[in-house]
Amino acid sequence: MSIPADILAHRELLANLVMRNLKSRYKDSVLGFLWSILTPLFMALIYMVFLRILARGVPMTEILIGVFAWQFMVQCVFNGLTCITDNGNLIKKVSFPRVILPLATTISNLINFLLTLVVQFPLVAVLLGLHGQHINLAALAVPAVIFVHFFFCFGIVLFLSCSNVYFRDLEHLVNVLVTAFFFITPVMYSYAMVEQIAVAYNLPVLAQVYMANPMAVIISAYRALILPDAVFPLGMGTYAGAAIALVFVFPAYRLFKKLQSNFSDMF
Numbered sequence: 001m002s003i004p005a006d007i008l009a010h011r012e013l014l015a016n017l018v019m020r021n022l023k024s025r026y027k028d029s030v031l032g033f034l035w036s037i038l039t040p041l042f043m044a045l046i047y048m049v050f051l052r053i054l055a056r057g058v059p060m061t062e063i064l065i066g067v068f069a070w071q072f073m074v075q076c077v078f079n080g081l082t083c084i085t086d087n088g089n090l091i092k093k094v095s096f097p098r099v100i101l102p103l104a105t106t107i108s109n110l111i112n113f114l115l116t117l118v119v120q121f122p123l124v125a126v127l128l129g130l131h132g133q134h135i136n137l138a139a140l141a142v143p144a145v146i147f148v149h150f151f152f153c154f155g156i157v158l159f160l161s162c163s164n165v166y167f168r169d170l171e172h173l174v175n176v177l178v179t180a181f182f183f184i185t186p187v188m189y190s191y192a193m194v195e196q197i198a199v200a201y202n203l204p205v206l207a208q209v210y211m212a213n214p215m216a217v218i219i220s221a222y223r224a225l226i227l228p229d230a231v232f233p234l235g236m237g238t239y240a241g242a243a244i245a246l247v248f249v250f251p252a253y254r255l256f257k258k259l260q261s262n263f264s265d266m267f
Contacts, residue, residue: 006097017104061124066187066219068120072113080105080157084165091263098260102157138225145221148245155249162259185215208237214245
């Protein structure tokens with residue numbers, strides 16, 4: 001049975017796992033799913049107040065888009081890291097495609113990300129309006145970037161979830177790697193700053209190498225589609241980063257498929 005057919009055959013289990021993941025985030029809270037919208041709204045207000053001081057020269061609209069896109073990836077990393085190890089009893093007792101666990105984790109985080117866009121787009125529209133600008137019509141193509149973003153995150157979840165079953169120290173290492181990844185991704189700054197550094201040090205190749213980072217490509221694409229002044233850098237580095245974002249899921253799945261046969265023995 002093919003992967004899509006296998007997942008389709010267990011779609012009810014997938015839906016239940018997604019709902020369980022979503023409900024567990026706000027268990028026993030009064031406002032429940034409303035926090036999915038309130039949390040990014042509060043975050044946005046904090047960024048608008050404090051980052052205006054800390055990130056001078058970087059438009060607030062670029063920071064907001066970068067932060068919300070980054071949060072989707074980070075949530076997938078930390079939720080996906082333990083999505084297999086946290087379900088050891090289920091794996092040992094029930095026969096189902098193991099790939100459903102990382103898929104459910106990624107989908108539940110995607111739903112949360114889509115809810116944050118309910119906050120992001122109006123806020124960006126207001127900020128642009130204050131400067132006599134408006135959201136690009138090209139923003140209609142944002143779902144295409146979300147598609148790429150989702151599959152890149154799914155690949156990360158596949159890789160981390162199966163690796164963590166065998167190497168539990170990975171949980172500690174990931175914290176360090178995510179922090180390093182944050183600083184080499186244009187979350188709190190724009191690609192224009194990277195170009196300025198490359199020119200200052202007479203290293204034009206630096207900008208191309210930088211764009212080989214898939215998240216740099218994804219965040220730059222969001223900004224270029226939504227914001228009127230944002231530019232999407234083209235070049236070999238960008239093509240490489242986009243290719244990694246699209247195809248990383250395939251080797252990650254091959255690794256997952258190879259390691260999943262011994263999952264039940266590791267608990």
